[in-house]
Amino acid sequence: HDDIPALMQSCDMLVWPGKEHIKEGLGLAIVEAQAAGLSVLMSLNVPDEAIVVPELVDVLPLAAGASEWAAKIISKLSRPKIVRDISLAKVEASSFTISRSTADILALYDE
Numbered sequence: 001h002d003d004i005p006a007l008m009q010s011c012d013m014l015v016w017p018g019k020e021h022i023k024e025g026l027g028l029a030i031v032e033a034q035a036a037g038l039s040v041l042m043s044l045n046v047p048d049e050a051i052v053v054p055e056l057v058d059v060l061p062l063a064a065g066a067s068e069w070a071a072k073i074i075s076k077l078s079r080p081k082i083v084r085d086i087s088l089a090k091v092e093a094s095s096f097t098i099s100r101s102t103a104d105i106l107a108l109y110d111e
Contacts, residue, residue, distance in 0.1 A: 005036055012077060013041065014038050014039070016043065019062070020043055023045050031050055034051075034091055035088050037083065037088070041073060042059055043061060044062075052096065055082060056087060
């Protein structure tokens with residue numbers, strides 16, 4: 001899709017209950033959700049490096065159970081939303097920008 005930002009902005013939250021014994025390489029959708037200003041509830045299968053805007057992200061093990069996940073979702077949805085421009089600026093200042101990634105790749109070749 002080329003409309004991911006619009007798609008995410010039409011949502012209230014990203015819930016990511018991925019299996020924890022199969023780790024995500026990064027969980028780019030988690031980073032994209034933060035750039036869109038979405039609250040995120042994720043399991044332990046995404047590395048901490050994907051958390052760029054900590055005030056948007058909560059991590060909960062799957063072992064906590066469905067009731068705890070539901071309670072956390074309700075709690076997160078009742079919090080005031082963070083202004084998207086602020087969360088986007090934080091993601092753009094992180095290592096997940098195209099310019100930063102390109103610079104990192106070029107630095108590898110320079111070595």
